Amino acid sequence: MTDNRVLNPVDIEEGIRAAVAEVSKGVNEYTIKLREYREAERLFDLAWARAYMSKTGPVEERKQNAVLVTEEEKMALDVAEVAFKYVDRRLRAAESTLSAYQTLSKSVMAMYGAAGRGDY
Numbered sequence: 020m021t022d023n024r025v026l027n028p029v030d031i032e033e034g035i036r037a038a039v040a041e042v043s044k045g046v047n048e049y050t051i052k053l054r055e056y057r058e059a060e061r062l063f064d065l066a067w068a069r070a071y072m073s074k075t076g077p078v079e080e081r082k083q084n085a086v087l088v089t090e091e092e093k094m095a096l097d098v099a100e101v102a103f104k105y106v107d108r109r110l111r112a113a114e115s116t117l118s119a120y121q122t123l124s125k126s127v128m129a130m131y132g133a134a135g136r137g138d139y
Contacts, residue, residue: 028127028128038116039117041117045106046110048106049106055102056099059095060096063092063095063096070084071085
C-alpha cells in the first residue's frame with residue numbers, strides 16, 4: 020500500500036528523528052548480538068576440539084563423535100547466528116529508512132524553495 024500524503028518539513032523531521040533513534044538502538048542491539056554470537060562460536064569450537072581430541076581411533080570416527088557430543092553447543096551457535104543476522108537486517112532497514120527520509124527532505128525543501136516566499 021502506498022502512502023500518498025504530501026509531506027511537510029515537520030513530517031520529514033519526525034521521520035528522521037525516529038529513524039535515527041532506530042539506527043542508534045540497532046547499533047546497540049547489533050553489538051550485543053555480535054558478542055553473543057562470537058561467544059557461542061567460541062564455546063562451540065572449544066567443545067568440538069575437546070571432543071575430537073578426547074577420542075582415539077580413525078579421523079572420521081573422531082569427527083563424528085565431536086559432532087554428536089557438541090550438539091547443544093551447535094544449536095546454541097545456530098540460535099545466536101540467527102539472532103545476530105536478524106538484528107543486522109533490522110539495522111540495515113533502519114539505515115535505509117533514514118536514507119529515504121534524507122532524500123525526501125531534499126525533495127521537500129526543493130519544493131518549498133520553488134514555491135517561493137511570497138516576494139514580488
